[in-house]
Amino acid sequence: MAGLKYLSGFGNEFASEDPRCPGALPEGQNSPQVCPYGLYAEQLSGSAFTCPRGTNKRSWLYRILPSVQHKPFSPITCGNLTDDWNEVEPDPNQLRWKPFIITKALEKKVDFVEGLHTICGAGDSKSRNGIAIHIYTCNTSMIDRCFQNSDGDFLIVPQQGEILVTTEFGKMMVEPNEICVIQHGMRFSVDVFGETRGYILEVYGAHFELPDLGPIGANGLANPRDFLTPVAWFEDRTVASGYTIINKYQGKLFSCQQDFSPFNVVAWHGNYAPYKYNLENFMVINCVAFDHADPSIFTVLTAKSTRPGVAIADFVIFPPRWGVADHTFRPPYYHRNCMSEFMGLIKGRYEAKEEGFQCGGASLHSMMTPHGPDADCFEKNSTAKLKPERVAEGNMAFMFESSFSMAVTKWGLETCQRLDKSYYKCWEPLKKHFNPNWKPGSM
Template sequence: MAGLKYLSGFGNEFSSEDPRCPGSLPEGQNNPQVCPYGLYAEQLSGSAFTCPRPTNKRSWLYRILPSVRHKPYTAMHCGNLTEKWDEVEPDPNQLRWMPFTIPKSSEKKVDFVTGLHTLCGAGDTKSRNGIGIHMFTCNTSMVDRCFNNSDGDFLIVPQQGEVLITTEFGKMMVEPNEICVIQQGMRFSVDVFGETRGYVLEVYGAHFELPDLGPIGANGLANPRDFLTPVAWYEDREVATGYTVINKYQGKLFSSQQSFSPFNVVAWHGNYTPYKYNLENFMVINCVAFDHADPSIFTVLTAKSTRPGVAMADFVIFPPRWGVADHTFRPPYYHRNCMSEFMGLIKGHYEAKEEGFQPGGGSLHSMMTPHGPDRDCFEKSSTAPLKPERVAEGTMAFMFESSFSMAVTKWGLETCQRLDKSYYQCWEPLRKHFDPNWRPSKQ
């Protein structure tokens, strides 16, 4: 399929032109008086003009018609997409959701936008400081409609069904066990091929970037060259019935009409682009002596806050790996945390809770709410021989971790009817092992 080629690298300066129009990129300047092929030059800025060069993000798009040619925006129904964090009372309990229901196409046609449901979040789009966690469940492609998020970046994690994402920069096919990031302001449309489900992490006020490696050194975790950016692809298509551009702005949805496809970019160059990444390319760093290393060693992408060393949001994965630690309880330790932890499962069984936590579902452990392995996991791991073993084979769990104290929406607590109210019971069987007469054995 045309356009399904990629440029490699993370955060680099790229250039691309549709091979149908060779020489469509201007030479020597960004905004010539007359662009090749009679195109319009348009800059998309993802940072302030005066940002330091390493953090300055922008791309130049050379398009058949500029994006400014559209009818006025009007408010539209938001469905279950929201940032009303106070619509229900706070709930500090451990929360777990069963797999979210995908509507049947025979009953109701639902595309990516109408299938977005906000589960939890915090902060404010107006002040540009916050996050939202959404589920998407859909069964039909977007036809003559595209989506544009003026509030922040979308990190999209497909769990069931592949998605073909058409952007102003080109096309990306994204499958389960891959992720993609559509950065603030980029227009995109989603095609699906049946019942489709996945997770979305939205950040306001920051962009995702690779974490610093510190003592790890130059290599490890997610390597920049494994991130892929689409090559230019355009369609010169008039839409007599009107093309709908949906804009998420200050937490609300607005729509406008135009008479042409927005995917009319013939060439582009810059460092502000959509991108995708295959989670199988993650180079795991792990413990090879004793103790259980903190999950931060599994960070793929981070969105930094204004406080040094504290993330607005981290995207962390738990991929297949070897467990070799000696004298160690190998699963995640019992824990209370100053961060909020939302976990999802793409495939397989999560090693700390092999029952109940299912692909397409999720869990939320809020700030300072204790959590950890269930009884079965604890008993099994406390007596298991500590030989080298594969951990999480055939599994991919992930975590959206945030320094925000996240509120759960009414949809998440009530409307979706997927909340597992018995979740707390997985820890009820934990029994006391304390023996005051225990003494260390003499060697």
């Protein structure tokens, strides 16, 4: 899309200015006494000032008016957005949801913020340690209002309908099979073009980054050069009726009014910016001998915890690839995990559960809850002739994996009325194949 440029790697310095105002970026210093074009200099910090250089995140924004000029914030209704992880009793069962319903525009106009629904989460935004998983369903664009998350980062995964995301840094068109990340504190607005649905992973206290590659070497998984960030774009627009800033702060929503558009940044530079990524660019690493590799080899982005090797959250995908393993049950193995696994389906059919797990729906297998392929998948793949074959062709499933024990909201368990209460039945037909007289070479 026009208005995007290559982001050549996380942690690097980038600079952009709207071509309508050449020279808008100050030269030689960040905050001169008078900025070019009479702009205001404003820094957006995504890390503590004293973080090591490699993890220090900040950008300088050169804007027509600073963001400080607004009326006081007041509380507003949160709708189905929540961080109350104790509103219903815990549920350790395998959970699966049918596709989440999008309200028809003829019934009610719902924009991105009004269409946010929290399905599960854990931790605390005040202490800056935790996550939340949301669904968004909407049918109309945000008009003269924008959203700011003061609690954490949003990783947005569109499933139905493209979204045009306008940010203080510029614009991004994000389509299904792409993702975008709006980092902590960045203001943005979402335009849609019909009935729209997707998933959001929110993390508190950490930023998403590329996973370490270790023995894989220098290349593989998501390549830094494939991440795109917008070029500067501004509007110098007065809104007589008032422009609304919606602020998510300590899990609650607040709004304030100002009489100008917040998207008035003429130029910016720094290493703290929104970005997008096309999942088709993921370079798959996979097993070429035997056994089923752990899903960590499909990690696109990770938000690390303070414990080495343990993530607050990983964003993992299951893209089209070749299956070639010999003497192996190729689908995912049955397992119980000390991590919580939330899965969604962007398109196609998930190979381990071809029936029941649908596009726009989801599943949650919480900490130590057993799960794995359904009975049909097990029987078919236990007797299949093993030959090289394409796996997940035309499909894209993903997983939000977290070290937190997830609590499901009242909306997720009751209000949305999309919970598939027969999910457990997909394992009931599993047969006992035990043979005490088995000998090597026999079936």
